[in-house]
Amino acid sequence: MPRVLSDERRDFVNAIGEFCRRECGTKEQRDKLTAHGAESHNQELYTKMAELGWLGIAVPEEYGGAGRGMTDLCLFLEETAYGRAPISGFSTTVVAAAAYEKFADEEQKRVVLEGVVNGRVEAISMSEPGAGSDVGALTCRAERTEGGYLINGQKTWCSNAHIADHVLLVARTSQEESKHQGLTQFMVPTGVEGLQITGIDTMGGREVNDLYFTDCFLPDSAVVGVVGQAWTQLMAGLNLERMILAALMLGTARRAFDDTLDYVRQREQFGRPIGSFQALKHRIADMATELECARLLVDDVAAAIDAEPGRVFAREASMAKLKCTELAKHVALEGMQMMGGYGYATEYGMESLLRSTVVSTVYGGTSEIQRDIIGRTYGL
Incomplete structure (x- = not known):
């Protein structure tokens, strides 16, 4: 059954298809872009897409994006996947960016959302060795200290942290009656002192990482949204x-x-x-x-x-x-x-x-x- 699209959307899909055929349409091209499959993200190709305005498809116009909705975003994702474009950083970037758009303060929004439009990668970290599907069981702690928080603990399976500007971290700031309460989101620069990012080798190549936090200090300004309300924010x-x-x-x-x-x-x-x-x-x-x-x-x-x-x-x-x-x-x-x-x-x-x-x-x-x-x- 032919897909019924507006002329604008059809042109958009066709442009993505042509780009992928030209830039990564052959195995030789993909091998060069991915170090023979060892890497799932090529920043040079990603930057070219940013210059075409595609990476900001879901970013509000006031931050330089196109301000489009879910349909256009899904079309972009589907067509780049069909074209085998090595841009794995985009999926985590969009998830993180949406959280910043909904809950972050204006400075955080500006840094992240404008960065997305310009080809920067973002990551989000929830899973831990003892908390996968049961996110509420996480134990990575953010303890209150003067002027901010000290983060201690381990995160795992964090996609694209090694190529991201920031990790949107979910950590426990308090122990409440419900395990889903007392969780807080933080904007963590990947170069911050006290954070070690270690790649996990998988059959899919280098994409996921362990994160080790050791007395990693984050200022109060790193909190994204409301302290203790990360679960509600995640559900959104x-x-x-x-x-x-x-x-x-x-x-x-x-x-x-x-x-x-x-x-x-x-x-x-x-x-x-x-x-x-x-x-x-x-x-x-x-x-x-x-x-x-x-x-x-x-x-x-x-x-x-x-x-x-x-x-x-x-x-x-x-x-x-x-x-x-x-x-x-x-x-x-x-x-x-x-x-x-x-x-x-x-x-x-x-x-x-x-x-x-x-x-x-x-x-x-x-x-x-x-x-x-x-x-x-x-x-x-």
Whole structure:
């Protein structure tokens, strides 16, 4: 089914597609931009996108952005993922920037939001060794001291901290009856004394980090929003984070599908293209149908968020994240199976798509957590 877009949005999508084909459309280009897959973010490419005005798509106009909504943001994320642009820093940047926009003071907003427009990267840190899905169990402490706070503790799985200007830290400022109370957000410069950032090697390359805080002093001006209210502030950003991941994985799933389709059309066995065999033809048909369902879901939820920007669409955003991440993993696995040994070869790229999709069902709230959230919205 053709996507119905305004002329402006169609031109926007086409421009992104052309840029990706020109700048990172070949394996040779992507290898050069990512140190043969070891890095997921290329700052030079990212800066080019900033100069085109794309990185400020969701930033308010008063800070130099375009002030557009969820639909345009999702289109950008989907198309850059489809084009395999190595700009992993953008997703965490948008999540962090939205929190600053809602809760930060004017100086913090100016520094972060204007930085986003100009190609700077931001990160956000919640997870700890003992607090993953259960964010309320975090123990990294921010203790009151003269003129500010001393931060002590460890954070983990912090995406893009090593390339970010700041980390939006969630730390415990008090112990309350509810574990979700007494949490506070802080704006932490990544070069501050007392913070050590250590990369975690993963099968997806260098993207996530451990953060070690040792008597790291932050002034009162580093507090973002209201002391003790970080949980409420985090909940206000659920739509955005889940839709970002849904759009990214929708684009990645489309790429895996198209690469698989090209292969089964061209690869011949037993005297004909392997895609003409019913076993593969039906799997292609099923994947194409599921992709269309996922696209319609993302488009519909994004439009609903644009229509009611102050409302939290917990059920719908979780559905979009669940559907797109699970589908992307499925399509990449099917692509690898249909491509046989070539699916494992780095030359063809399906193995890297599989690596990026497998982790998508874990970060940003696991598939199990998304199902639990959806179930609770039905009173279960």
